Amino acid sequence: MKKILSKALSCSLLLGAIVGCSSEEDTVIMAPVPAVKSEFTPKSEWTSSIGNGVGHFFSQLSPDVAYGKVFVGSRDGEVKALDPENGKTLWSIDLEDETIARLSGGIVAAYSALFIGSENGEVIALEAETGEVKWRSTVNGEVLARPVVDSNLVIVNTSRGILTALDAETGEEKWNISTEVPNLTLRGDSSPVAVAGGVFWGTANGRLAAAIAERGQLIWQQPVGTPKGATEIDRIVDVDASPIVIGSNLFTVGINGQLISIDLRSGKPTWKRNYSSAIDMATDNRRLFLVTDSDHMVAVDARSGTEIWTNDKLENRLLTGPVIIDGYVVVGDAEGYLHWIDRLTGEFVAQQLVNDSGFSVGPVVMDDGYLVVTRNGDIRKLSLPEAE
Template sequence: MKKMLNKALVTAVVIGALAGCASEDDTVIMAPLPQVTDQFTPSSQWNTSVGNGVGQYFSKLTPEYAYEKLFVASRDGVVKALNPEDGKTLWETDLEQDTSALLSGGISAAYDQVFVGSENGDVYALNQETGELNWAANVNGEVLSTPVTDSNFVIVHTSKGVLIALDQSTGEVSWEISTEVPNLTLRGTSKPATISGGIFWGTANGRLAAAMVEPGQLIWQQPIGTPQGATEIDRLVDVDASPIILGSNLYIVGYNGQLTAIDLRSGKPAWKRKYSSSSDMATDGSRLFVVTDNDHLAAVDARSGTELWNNKQLENRLLTAPVIIAGYLVVADSQGYMHWLDRDTGEFVAQQEVDSSGFAVGPVALPDGYVVITRDGDVKKLVIE
């Protein structure tokens, strides 16, 4: 428990991930950089920038590849569409008005539009071809995760525990579902996942919630973590990760909770394993890859929940959520290093120092390479040859 608490407090100091906490607990030591013999060295194709990036703020503005464009954004309100072949700007829109736009909720693209949310509670819809602002809607709560789209809705999960569906063409509210938010929570919200007319998301009170997209009706909530301990910090059980759906099962992990497989037909757990994480997971279809709250990397069999390997060499390096690029498992850290691991063994196969400003989000796959965005707003396309 102390390691998980320490990680939360370090994250609060470094990037403001834990809201409203302070402590003089033991110092957390970042693991030294592992010594890796590179099996490959990615080459750079182009380099550009977007605004001032996100700095050291909690703004997980993951780029989005769609409509044969790469969409990127900065916390201060600059949104760009880039040509993924050469990095040239196709259009640029500045959403900053009298104050900073405080973009934070990630980027998604659908319905010929680009959607992004903000700490001010604003959701923006831009024309994907021109960058023109189609509409803006305020949802009365910070939008800290990426909007999702389904059934002609743009669905956002706010920091106040409200899931809100906006009409994709007008931004008008179609429905809202509220869940309980404790007095003290981790900074972040779960990005929902949708399938077959259902929508699933993690809540700040340690549950997985399920609803019907139409008409926006809550179906059930399943506990992922149970509050324990004497203090509010001990009792944190946020589920900030996005659910993963594989076949008839859904997988979710929570802070101070468990990695849980849910049978979607019954809504009941198929298995549970003790992992604590507030980061999104990655999957290759048969395995789940988890970054724990002390930055251990684990591979878990999706059918049984059996741990296949556990790599502890990046402890407390403030890792991004894991992603799969070119068949490898990849994480990036707060010091600007990218780490590539063999998915079968968990052993390192390559490592690169990309930018000393560090990373808030991991790389994004492109058809012929991948793109990274650093905390200071540098956008780089790289390829493995």
């Protein structure tokens, strides 16, 4: 398992799991960096930094770009707004209180504010223009996943299986929905998705759930994986990937489960395929791109679930979720490489070493380039060379 198991494993894992625990018989071998003849070399526009980054901790603390600013944060509580043109700091705030802030879920910009979750069970709202704290609210469980903001609600999925909606202006709790959390789960949670008045999220017990966002009424749950096997580890079925919506269909994938297409209105599956993953997918609205639990890259036809291509050359390199940049599928890895893949064929087209501290999250697309943040807090805006 790449992601850290909670509640039952005592061995310490760097970057999720580069090798197995000392008590395990098998060792996970990271594939060597594939030899790639790059068709282009991305250009650095500017560099900056944010505290100590996220270190070797599990983290989904991704930057956001909105309101003419780049918003970045570090696990220890530093949050900055940067000028997207030159990377200069526009404002900075330290959210560390009596303990380390342990920021992990977010950043999300909406309603002229930023919303960030923490491992301390806090959701924090900041003024986007100044960085001033609007409110801090406590929720039941760690907030490891990115919140979703919709209909004046900030909706977070916590490690205790509780989906909680807070008022975006005040932080007051409006409703919560509780789902079962098994004794042993992966470290991480599904980021909710809001569409057409509904909110959709994956659960630790192997389901995709749907609720009416306005009042927090659960309307259906669809199994994505069914626990099987003799041990608790074998029976892990977390759905930690954020759902993707294309038209009237919703797509998600679970660990030891399936990649599944679901009709939004009925909650009924339209197709299922046997893939196992706990990482967010990407789409170009015709294909789904996913990273399996062995770090194999796969492209699947969104209409039928038919596999288009697979690339196994990055096996066990602890990949980020894929991102579509200028028509390429891009993933980062634990050694700080970005891998550029042709979305039609699955072949490598370029490779870029950014920073050997590695990536915990993938790049963020900007209007005139893309943004990367490495584990040690290095921030870079890069762009592709213009076609001749």
